[in-house]
Amino acid sequence: xxxxxxxxxxxIGISLPTPAPAAGNYSPYIVTGNxxxxxxxxxxxxxxxxxxxxxxTTFSVDEGKAAARLCAINIISQLSTAVDGDLERVVxxxxxxxxxxxxxxxxxxxxxxxxxxxxxxxxxxxxxxxARFAVGASSLPFDVAVEVDAVFEIS
Numbered sequence: 001x002x003x004x005x006x007x008x009x010x011x012i013g014i015s016l017p018t019p020a021p022a023a024g025n026y027s028p029y030i031v032t033g034n035x036x037x038x039x040x041x042x043x044x045x046x047x048x049x050x051x052x053x054x055x056x057t058t059f060s061v062d063e064g065k066a067a068a069r070l071c072a073i074n075i076i077s078q079l080s081t082a083v084d085g086d087l088e089r090v091v092x093x094x095x096x097x098x099x100x101x102x103x104x105x106x107x108x109x110x111x112x113x114x115x116x117x118x119x120x121x122x123x124x125x126x127x128x129x130x131a132r133f134a135v136g137a138s139s140l141p142f143d144v145a146v147e148v149d150a151v152f153e154i155s
Contacts, residue, residue, distance in 0.1 A: 005087035008123050009076075016077040020044055023141075029082045031154075035094070036082045038150040041074035042142065043067040051145040056106035059145050064108075068098060068115030071148040075116070076123060083154055091153040093120045093130040099147045101140040109134040116148045 009016065022028050022039070030037045043051040055064035076087070083089045098113030100106070113134035120128035130150075140147050 005090065005123060008125075012122060014073060014076075014123075016080055017044075017046070017074065019077045019081050020074065029078045031082050034091070034153055034155065036079060036152045036154055038075050038078045038082075038152070040097075040099070040147040040149040041071045041078065042140070042144040042147050043070040044074055045070055049142055049144060052143045053101070053145055054106075055100050055102050055112055055145050056108070057103055061108050061111050064100060064112035064145055065115030065118075067144070067146040068113050068148060069119050071146055072096075072116035072119040075148060075150045076119075079150070079152055089154045090124060090127055091155055092127045093124060094151040094153055095131045096120065096133075097149045098132065098134040099137045099140055100134065101138075101143070101145050102136045104136070104138070106136055109136050112146060113148065115146075 019028060026039060028039050051067035053059060080087055096116055098116060100109045100112045117132060
């Protein structure tokens, strides 16, 4: 594994996007003490919103995982801003919360949110291991397939 977070991001082909501004009366992140709370991030890519629809109907579980991974990239982008670009300040990813836009009979929410969880470990190593929830929702903002929020400890 590469020595720095920046090296690991580069080695897996991720260039962090410009963080999205808040879409309402809230902050994309809040730093309090040694914790950073990242507001829910959606699968916003270079072409705008991606993965609009329901996982299990519009999208497969694997496509849902890709949507969750994109949410995680956006989380890391917000986090980078919160730590003034120094991702080496991350002590650990404390918690991820994952919401999956799905029909009531869908049950593979954890597999979908693994897309975000796996990226945290890939980028931060052992510091990326976290507590988590993965739940279904009958709808999400902008009809996105997945939304993920996070809490990080920083130095």
